[in-house]
Amino acid sequence: MLLNQPHPLETRVLTRRFEYPQRDPIWVDEFVAKQGYEGFRKALGMPPDEIIDEVKKSSLRGRGGAGFPAGLKWSFVDRKSSKPKYVVVNGDEGEPGTCKDRVLMEHDPHRLIEGCLICARAIGAERGWVYIRGEYRFHIDILDKAIEQAYERGYLGENILGSGMTFHLSTHTGAGSYECGEESALLESLEGKRGNPRLKPPFPATVGAFQCPTTVNNVETFCAVPDILLNGGDWYHALGTPKNGGTRLVCLSGHINNPGVYEVPLGFNMKRLIEEIGGGVWKGRKLKAVIPGGSSSPILTADEIDIPADYDSLAKAGSMLGSGATMICDETTDMVKLLARVMKFYAHESCGWCIPCREGTAWLAKILARLDEGAGMTRDIDMIDQLATSMFGRTFCALGDAAAMPAMSIVRKFRHEFEAKIGSAEVFVPAPGTQPLVVL
Amino acid sequence: MTFSQELEARFAKMIGNYPPGRQKGALIPMLLYAQDDIGQITDELIDEVSKRLSVKRVEIEEVLGYYTMLHREKRGRRHVQICTNVSCMLRGGEELWEHARGKLGIGNKQTTADGSISLEEVECIGACSWAPAILVNYDFHFNVTPESLDELIDGLRTKQ
Secondary structure (H helix, E strand, O other): OOOOOOOOOOOOOOOOOOOOOOOOOOOHHHHHHOOOOHHHHHHHOOOHHHHHHHHHHOOOEOOOOOOOEHHHHHHOOOOOOOOOOEEEEEEOOOOOOOOOHHHHHHHOHHHHHHHHHHHHHHHOOOEEEEEEOHHHHHHHHHHHHHHHHHHHOOOOEOOHHHOOOOEEEEEEEOOOOOHHHOHHHHHHHHOOOOOOOOOOOOOOOOOOHHHOOEEEEEHHHHHHHHHHHHHOHHHHHHHOEOOEOOEEEEEEEEOEOOOEEEEEEOOEEHHHHHHHHOOOEHHHOOEEEEEOOOOOOOOEEHHHOOOEEOHHHHHHOOOOOOOOEEEEEEOOOOHHHHHHHHHHHHHHHOOOOOHHHHHHHHHHHHHHHHHHOOOOOHHHHHHHHHHHHHHOOOOOOOHHHHHHHHHHHHHHHOHHHHHHHOOOOOOOOOOOOOOOOOOO | OOOOHHHHHHHHHHHOOOOOOOHHHHHHHHHHHHHHHHOOOOHHHHHHHHHHHOOOHHHHHHHHOOOOOOOOOOOOOEEEEEEOOHHHHHOOHHHHHHHHHHHHOOOOOEEOOOOOEEEEEEOOOOOHHHOOOEEEOOEEEOOOOHHHHHHHHHHHHHHO
């Protein structure tokens, strides 16, 4: 189940072993028969710096949302440190609209293990964890089985493939928290605590899991690494656009004819992605807006989407590539309702650590609910923008920004929809002579 | 307090997955796996986990207050979780939520009188391309319609 029909316009690297219709996961025998663990074997014969150089050359950037160059991240780990080094996989996948990591873990779990092994080799780690959100128990079980197989075949454990290298890997379940997708909050959660973010710097490369140097990357980022080692960083880089190497998974959802997870090169035109791969807007309707990278990314209107979808082009367009979650809104979409729903989510998920986010998201959610019900005032519209602007950039982690960005972009681009809702509900009028509770 | 043999084996292995002296790392997985077995987080369970991992009760309470999947209260044997976040909302998640409430006659985080089914409105469950999606315990159901939801719930009732 799950896998949508592949599209001829896809470039299949991460998903090259997938088959449609979907069947059991690719277990170790089949994986090895299809070039599995060959990238890792190659890495075993390379000095760590060369591995990191290869990943740098590929210009692979973090697929979790921030788009930080992976090779550079790996190079920050101090291999000479006397402390143990750790590899942590971020499989929390909580960004609304994102459902790609689960596809990778469900179909090709050994690819992820291979990616971890290569990273471990590069940074000198002997232990790693795959942190997976609690709702994905099905995927945790698949990965547990794959890890067991890897131990049996000598790809994990001590003296791996006779090389003298040691690496242990296990899964770690989350228990329902969007915030734990933020890398420092994830590390707190891994240590058995509330998922509150840490002050940075120090970054995890210096002080990460259990206070030791740690590399944290998204599932998809690790999954891209085996093919980079196998075919070279230059090959991977050439698939995408300059500084945006390779392919990525996009999750098409919302008002679209063929929703699904597809693999396209970085820089693939967003309009073509929606019209050709996604089959266009459903029910013959017109496109109103696209949320290009998960609910935290600023919204793009229908005439802003004829751009290459890579990190730099999206940033230039005032949005972000984010986690690859592309949500399509047709002409009937109520943007006030949409933003109210988005904000309800952030208010629910704010961990409460930083006041601007804890208070900001909660108040924004209330004001937006009021506007959506038609009981809002004109000044509410300005207040949304003001609140979001004052929250932006003033929190430990990016959750405050993640809530502020859609708020600012939607209220600015679709202000007329907010104005149209004002006065549409019967407003409570206090009886004459009632003393107001608060005088403004 | 003793757990099933399977769970004991899991815990024994799990504690070894964290650096020496940092076994607190196993706290959240341990609570969640134990909750799956016994249905809820009980006082007895908190004491047991506290003893096994050498963590204070209050450290466990902190975690319980934070993670939405950990719950002190008893839930239905089948916990129906309906996503109404953006991708699901765009394809009818909210209508589905209303439909489920009407069908079961219970509200958010409530359980039917016979204790068989509980209901919760949840945030994004990561099934956006197959929306609207719901979770029953850990089982995903995709592209759910009010009709298929009726069928599903009727099926859960007869299974008991």
